[in-house]
Amino acid sequence: MPVRTTHTGSLPRSQEVVDLIFAREKGEPYDEALFDRTMRAACAETVRRQVEAGVDIVSDGETSKISYATYVKDRYTGFGGDSPRNTPADLKLFPSFSARLSRDKGAPTYARPMCVGEVRSKGHGELQKDIDNLKAAMVAHGAAEGFMNAASPGVISLFLQNDFYPTREAYLAALADAMAEEYRTIVEAGLYLQLDCPDLALSRHMLFTDLTDDEFLKVAETHVEALNGALAGIDPSRVRVHICWGNYEGPHVCDIAMDTVFSTFLRVNASHLLFETSNPRHAHEWRVWRDRASEIPEDKVLIPGVVDTTTNFVEHPEVVAERLGRFVDIVGAERVIAGSDCGFGTFAGFGAVDPEIAYAKLGAMAEGAALTNARARS
Structure with missing residues (x-):
């Protein structure tokens, strides 16, 4: 099997999409029917552009979500403040740079409530809309495979901190119980489930x-334990996990x-592993995979980030081909998929990379895979 292409999930949103997402985020009045039509059309365009760029395994770009982790506050009870x-x-070590970063690029202003009550699903209506939009767009634009992102219990606990459950472990367990149905719903829809685990x-x-x-x-192990509990009964070959x-x-x-x-x-019950290898701080770490190749289970598929997102x-x-070649030499082409270091639109309306350049990077990734x-073959 040749090396295929994918990415980490989020992609730039249009200003129309961003305006509607933030109207909902701020509790301002908005037209729900217009919101749904806009998200459906934007998802279709996002899929079209991925296919045009040469991406084999596409996503919805997280079009309707305010961010990859905090979207859960809108879909589950128990969050406030x-x-x-x-x-x-x-x-913190470089305060002058930190100040410049905030001044020049601004900071995302989305809400990060605490967990102040029992975490329970409000229903999966919003999730089902996202799934339906992605599958319709895949059919319309000829994408054979797709994935959908979902927050892991651990990343939720990182951004939406606990002020209700007696311990961190109890909070993680509650999050795992709540998120399990979301995970199953995505897989049962015929999509790959991608779990974001920064x-x-x-x-x-x-x-x-x-x-x-x-x-x-030891803390990270409790996060993996909670996540694996939520994945019980799900085929690992349909699960992707991203670390960054x-x-x-x-x-x-x-x-x-x-x-x-x-x-x-590697202990996460997921066959597909997404990780950074392009940014200058982690580009050398491809050697970890080479030097510890004997520890990589044969069912694992490596999805190194071969384009940077910052x-x-x-x-x-x-350059892309050179990066991919290192991993092909380690596990074989059939177990390597080209990916991006992270998402290009982690937070709606915020991103270091110009939207047109983001798709140019995806195109370069596809050319490198080719x-x-x-x-x-030669």
């Missing part, structure tokens, strides 16, 4: 800065090493 904002440790890396330098690496790994150190331009000098979290990451450089296809495949 406001959670503290935790600045990543690396930005809590397994980002939270080390964002929330757990007072712990040692070993102490943090934060989708922001910054020094990242406090990032925990991939080598340290490697075993924990700069407007468009990677040359030769080069890799052509060379394998």
Whole structure:
């Protein structure tokens, strides 16, 4: 099987989409029918552009979501008030850069409520709309495979912190119970389920800065345990899991090493592993996968990020092919899919990469995969 292409999930939203999402976010009056029509049309256009760029496994771009994690506050009960904002440790080390980042690019102003009550589903109407929009767009534009993102219990606990359950473990268990049906619904719709788990890396330098690496790994293991509980009964071959150190331009000098979290990451009951390999802080860590290849189960498919999502450089296809070739040499082409480091629209209305350049990067990724495949055949 040749190397195929995908990405991490979120893509730039149009201003019309952003305006409607923020009207709902702020509790302002908005036309619900217009909202639904706009999201359906925007999803279709997002899928069209992915197919045009050469993406094989497409997503809805997280079109209707305010962000990849905090959308749960709109779909589940138990959230209210406001959670503290935790600045990543690396930005605290460089306060002048942190101030410039806020001044020049602004900061997302979406709500981050606390957990203040029992977490329960409000129903899956919004999820079903997203699924229907994506599947209709795939049919319309000839995309054979698609995936849908969902927040992991751990990342929810990172951004929407606990002020109700007696312990972190109890909160994680409640989140896992609540999210399990969402996970099953996505898989039963014929889509891949992608679980976003920056809590397994980002939270080390964002929330757990007072712990040692070993102490943090014990916390991360509880996150994996909760997630695997929520995945019970779901075929791992239909599940993707994404780990990252934060989708922001910054020094990242406090990032925990991939080598340290490697075993924990592999314990998630998901066959498809998405991880960063393009940004300058983690580009060297492809060697971890090479040096620990004997530890990678044969059912794991590697989806390295071969394009960065925090700069407007468009990677040359030769660079993409070089990055992919490293992983093909480790596990074989049939177990490698080209991906992006993170999403291009992690928060609605905010993104370092110009929307047109984001799709140019996806196109370069597809060209690089084609080069890799052509060379394998020759």
